[in-house]
Amino acid sequence: MAAAAVPQVHIESVQTGLPTRVVEPDRTRLIAVAAPPLPEAALQRRFRAVLYYRGGEQKAEWEEGVWVKESLGEVLCFYPEMAGRLRRRGDGSWEVKLNDAGVRFQQATVEATMEDFLADKDRVRKESALAPWIDVTAEDPDMCSLLFMQLNRFQDGGYAVGVSCTTLLADPLALARFLLAWARTHAEMKEQNKAAIRPMMQYMAYFQRPEICCKRIRSYPIDSAASAEDNGLHAHTALFRTTNAATAASPESRRALARACIARASEELGGAGAGIRAPPRFSLVVAPEDSARGGTTIETVTADAGGGHAALEAAQWSDLGLEELTLRDAKPVQVSCRIVTRGDEGLVVVMPDGDGFLVSATIPM
Structure with a gap:
């Protein structure tokens, strides 16, 4: 009896979301390190969120991907740090250079239905394939994206938006506010420009549909992405x-x-x-x-x-408000949030929130 095929994730496109307006030169945001040097593991500690939505026709999903990139570019004008890069300072501290380098945006298809994926007892591990991450290197940090977004399409038409972001760039609360602002911008742009831009969007989506172009950038088993992050998920x-x-x-x-x-x-x-x-x-x-x-x-x-x-x-985690992130007039059916760490140290993130603070405390298991 033949073994069952291992479900895979197929990356269909890799793009960069760039601000639609140039940020002022020489803007930076300091990351003060009390006792340098900052270990490389600290560069990889990140917040990961995956938002699941009921879907529609396949063509609409890929057209949505084009709109995602367009709206990302617009909202990044108001959150320019999200498109920045890390840079080491002479005193051992770091900074985020607001240089318009951009946000990494990918589109992918998943060899599973959303219903089956959500019901998988190993789902938390496998979500690494939906919200990927590439390590920030201490040698060349300015070449590494600090924020990744992936639009994943499931076989039953459902889709998931996966986001990974280093905690040095944005704490979970700040990232959630950025994503909510992006969703509002996304909806506004689609509504205001539908008549004028829709033909162009359909044309671009046509050439990005995998069943037409028959070309995939890369594919990998869902389990392999999960295994690569096992240590950080414990x-x-x-x-x-x-x-x-x-x-x-x-x-x-x-x-x-x-x-x-x-x-x-x-x-x-x-x-x-x-x-x-x-x-x-x-x-x-x-x-x-x-x-x-x-x-x-x-x-x-x-x-x-x-x-x-x-x-x-x-x-x-619901206090972040991501359950209200509306795409295509629908709220997510489920939101998964997690802080991914490395090493045996704990991590505490203190986030200002109104008159008080929201605090996350992560300990290794």
């Missing part, structure tokens, strides 16, 4: 919220907040029978309140000083 993330802005007003209070979150996340795992203890040290990433004027800070914190007594409320 982590548990808990989300917390604190409404007291003074809780993170100073570096030491932010460390105390981070220790409290790591301790609570470890307790959650311990309560689930995983037998996980808090890591002895972890990276603390603090996002700026205003990305246009402030910079990100990153430092290594030891967990041996106690977890503190910060007033924490449990939060959920």
Whole structure:
């Protein structure tokens, strides 16, 4: 009896979404590193989101891909850092150079129905194929994209938008706000320009349809993408919220907040029978309140000083608002979020949110 074929992902197009307007020269955003050098593993820590949608006709999916690139270019004018590149500074810190290098955008087909994919008990691992990532190299960081987006089409017409972004560029909350702004821009552009641009869009989509051009850039088994990230997926993330802005007003209070979150996340795992203890040290990433004027800070914190007594409320990934990301007049039927790390260090990301902070605490398992 012949073995069942291993489902594959076929990459049909690889493009770069560029801002439609040139950013002002010499703009940068600082990433202050408390104790350089920054380990290369820190460059790969990222937030991954996959949003699943019910689909329609195949032709419409590929036409949608053309609109995705067009709307990305427009929204990047208001979020130019998303199209930037990392650059090392002389003092050991880093910066995001706002140089219009662009966002990597791919279109892919998946040899599975969306229904079967969502029901797969190994789905979390396999989502690596839907939201790919290419490592940022410490030697040539300016050649590496910091944000990847992939539009995946399933065999039953459903589709998924997969996004991966390094936490040094954008924290999960900031990335979610960018994606929501992109979705609004996407809908507005389609509505305003449908009559004038639709013929051109259909023409471009025609040549991108795989059943017509019969050319694929590359194909690979879904499992192979999952296996490549196995180490990074063995982590548990808990989300917390604190409404007291003074809780993170100073570096030491932010460390105390981070220790409290790591301790609570470890307790959650311990309560689930995983037998996980808090890591002895972890990276603390603090996002700026205003990305246009402030910079990100990153430092290594030891967990041996106690977890503190910060007033924490449990939060959920749904607090990011991605369940409201509407494409083609439909909201996602499911949203999957995850922080992918490497190494044995934990990771805490402090994100300003109104009068308080949303905090993610990730510990290795």
